Amino acid sequence: QVQLQESGPGLVKPSETLSLTCTVSGGSVSSDNFLWSWIRQPPGEGLEWIGYIYYTGTTNYKSSLKSRVTMSLDTSNNQFSLRLSSVTTADTAIYYCARFTRTGIMRSDYWGQGTLVTVSS
Amino acid sequence: DIQMTQSPSSLFASVGDRVTITCRASQSIINYLNWYQHHPGKAPKLLIYAASILQSGVPSRFSGSGSGTDFTLTITTLQPEDCATYFCQQTYSTQTFGQGTKVEIK
Numbered sequence: 001q002v003q004l005q006e007s008g009p010g011l012v013k014p015s016e017t018l019s020l021t022c023t024v025s026g027g028s029v030s031s032d033n034f035l036w037s038w039i040r041q042p043p044g045e046g047l048e049w050i051g052y053i054y055y056t057g058t059t060n061y062k063s064s065l066k067s068r069v070t071m072s073l074d075t076s077n078n079q080f081s082l083r084l085s086s087v088t089t090a091d092t093a094i095y096y097c098a099r100f101t102r103t104g105i106m107r108s109d110y111w112g113q114g115t116l117v118t119v120s121s
Numbered sequence: 122d123i124q125m126t127q128s129p130s131s132l133f134a135s136v137g138d139r140v141t142i143t144c145r146a147s148q149s150i151i152n153y154l155n156w157y158q159h160h161p162g163k164a165p166k167l168l169i170y171a172a173s174i175l176q177s178g179v180p181s182r183f184s185g186s187g188s189g190t191d192f193t194l195t196i197t198t199l200q201p202e203d204c205a206t207y208f209c210q211q212t213y214s215t216q217t218f219g220q221g222t223k224v225e226i227k
């Protein structure tokens with residue numbers, strides 16, 4: 001059974017960098033069948049795709065966040081990570097990591113349960 | 122970005138009722154449409170992909186239909202454990218989501 005678990009600080013100060021890690025069990029981040037994604041949901045709002053990373057290190061980020069987002073893979077620990085720089089209160093959200101199947105119709109077939117990150121001084 | 126408009130935003134229904142949730146895309150997405158169930162504090166769960174294909178292990182009371190811009194998720198006989206938020210996702214062009222529908226029991 002594939003499981004994903006987000007981890008990282010729950011509180012980040014404005015202008016600093018948000019860093020989260022997603023640990024994958026029951027599957028490999030080195031598989032060529034999947035994209036490893038980050039999605040967030042601000043309080044009272046809908047879900048927003050942030051971006052994904054492929055096992056080759058290729059990334060694709062949402063255009064409005066591109067200048068502040070970096071994603072990376074750690075194959076030795078079967079993890080992938082998100083860094084979001086220069087955060088503001090608008091970045092307060094529940095952050096989810098998800099596995100995105102790229103064969104056939106693409107879909108997020110496994111998700112983490114999410115972690116709340118609050119941006120506040 | 123492709124906008125996804127989901128309705129209703131919430132609904133109350135009785136156990137055994139038939140429930141229908143709709144999702145409309147701002148342009149044709151063919152059948153690149155997925156449906157998820159989300160219980161608070163839990164990981165979202167894939168129910169339907171490619172508009173109408175039931176994900177393995179999902180009860181057959183869930184079904185999806187539609188193509189182009191208009192899509193529907195149907196729960197034929199609502200069960201207490203179906204109380205959750207349901208949302209759609211388009212993957213035709215990167216990915217965007219509907220705002221969600223909260224299903225509650227009367």
